[in-house]
Amino acid sequence: MSRLSISLSSRGLRSQRPAARRLVCPQRYLSTRIEPVDLHYDVVPPADGSKTDKPLVILHGLFGMKRNWHSLSKAFSRDLKRPVYALDLRNHGTSPHVEPMTYEAMASDVLHFCEKHSLTNVSLLGHSMGGKVAMAVALSPSLPQDLLAHLIVADIAPSRGSLSSEFQGYVEAMNKIEASRVSSRKEAQEILAPYEDDAMTRAFLLTNIDAKLNPLKFQVPLHIIGPAIRDIGWFPHEPQDATWNGKTLFIKGSKSNYINKNNLPLAKQFFPNMSIEILEAGHWVHAEKPNEFRKMVTDFVTAS
Known part of the structure; x- marks a missing residue:
C-alpha cells in the first residue's frame, strides 16, 4: 500500500524535549472565538445500519483526505460492527x-461534527497532524463528558517542534504548478521533482489536484496552508493546564522518531491512562502495516 499522508515527514520535524518553561504561544493561537465549519465526510455503517452507536472517527494528516482511509474504514466497520466516519479536516x-488553520480550530470542527451527527462514545483515531487534532479534541475544555470513549494516536506526540523548510518547498512547487498552467500530471511531476526526490511522495502530493480542472489546480487552498505550515509543529496545550484520563493508545512506527524517549513522558502527563504499541514501520504505520494496524486498533477498542 502506498504512503497515504505526508502530514509530518520523518525528515520534517525537529523534535524538542519537553519544555522546562512555559513556551510563548504564537499569536494566531490566541483567538477568542472560533467558528467551526461543517466537515465533509464518508461513513461506512455496519450491517445493522447504525450511524451513531459507538462510532470510530478517523482524522487524516497534512495534505491527506478522507478517501485515503477508504479501505481501512470498510475493514474497521466490518471488524468492529460499528459505524466508521472518515473526515476531511478544514482546508x-x-x-x-x-482560516485559521490551528489545532484549536480543527478540534472545534471535529467537536461540532460529533454534536451535529449526535455521536456519543466515540473512538477517535488520528494520524500525525490528525493525531494532534485528536489529542486537542480530548484536551478541549469544550469536550462533552460522554463524547469520547477511546483515543488512538498514530505516530505523533503532543510535543512542540518546527517543520523543516521542505514543507514550504512543497507549497512553493504546488504554486508553481498552478502558475505554469500545466495540463498533465507528467508536467506537474517535472515541476515537483526538484523539490522532492521520492516519487511516491510526489504522487501523494499530486492526489490533491482537482481532476476536473484544466489547467491543473489544487483543491487545497495553498494561500492558507502555506502560512500555516510553520505552526503545524505546535501544540496548544500544556499538561499542567489540561489532561484526559480516558483510555488512550499511541501506535509508534519503530523506524520513526515522532514518538521518542524525550516526548513519551510528556504524552504520559497529558494522557495518564495511555498505553503504547510499536509496529515495524515508518511514520505511515497504517499504510505500511495495514492489517497489523487494523488489528491493534480493533483489539484496543473492543477490549475496553
Missing part, C-alpha cells in the same frame, strides 16, 4: 477553506 479534501 483538505472537499471541506471548506477557512
Whole structure:
C-alpha cells in the first residue's frame, strides 16, 4: 500500500524535549472565538445500519483526505460492527477553506461534527497532524463528558517542534504548478521533482489536484496552508493546564522518531491512562502495516 499522508515527514520535524518553561504561544493561537465549519465526510455503517452507536472517527494528516482511509474504514466497520466516519479536516479534501488553520480550530470542527451527527462514545483515531487534532479534541475544555470513549494516536506526540523548510518547498512547487498552467500530471511531476526526490511522495502530493480542472489546480487552498505550515509543529496545550484520563493508545512506527524517549513522558502527563504499541514501520504505520494496524486498533477498542 502506498504512503497515504505526508502530514509530518520523518525528515520534517525537529523534535524538542519537553519544555522546562512555559513556551510563548504564537499569536494566531490566541483567538477568542472560533467558528467551526461543517466537515465533509464518508461513513461506512455496519450491517445493522447504525450511524451513531459507538462510532470510530478517523482524522487524516497534512495534505491527506478522507478517501485515503477508504479501505481501512470498510475493514474497521466490518471488524468492529460499528459505524466508521472518515473526515476531511478544514482546508483538505472537499471541506471548506477557512482560516485559521490551528489545532484549536480543527478540534472545534471535529467537536461540532460529533454534536451535529449526535455521536456519543466515540473512538477517535488520528494520524500525525490528525493525531494532534485528536489529542486537542480530548484536551478541549469544550469536550462533552460522554463524547469520547477511546483515543488512538498514530505516530505523533503532543510535543512542540518546527517543520523543516521542505514543507514550504512543497507549497512553493504546488504554486508553481498552478502558475505554469500545466495540463498533465507528467508536467506537474517535472515541476515537483526538484523539490522532492521520492516519487511516491510526489504522487501523494499530486492526489490533491482537482481532476476536473484544466489547467491543473489544487483543491487545497495553498494561500492558507502555506502560512500555516510553520505552526503545524505546535501544540496548544500544556499538561499542567489540561489532561484526559480516558483510555488512550499511541501506535509508534519503530523506524520513526515522532514518538521518542524525550516526548513519551510528556504524552504520559497529558494522557495518564495511555498505553503504547510499536509496529515495524515508518511514520505511515497504517499504510505500511495495514492489517497489523487494523488489528491493534480493533483489539484496543473492543477490549475496553
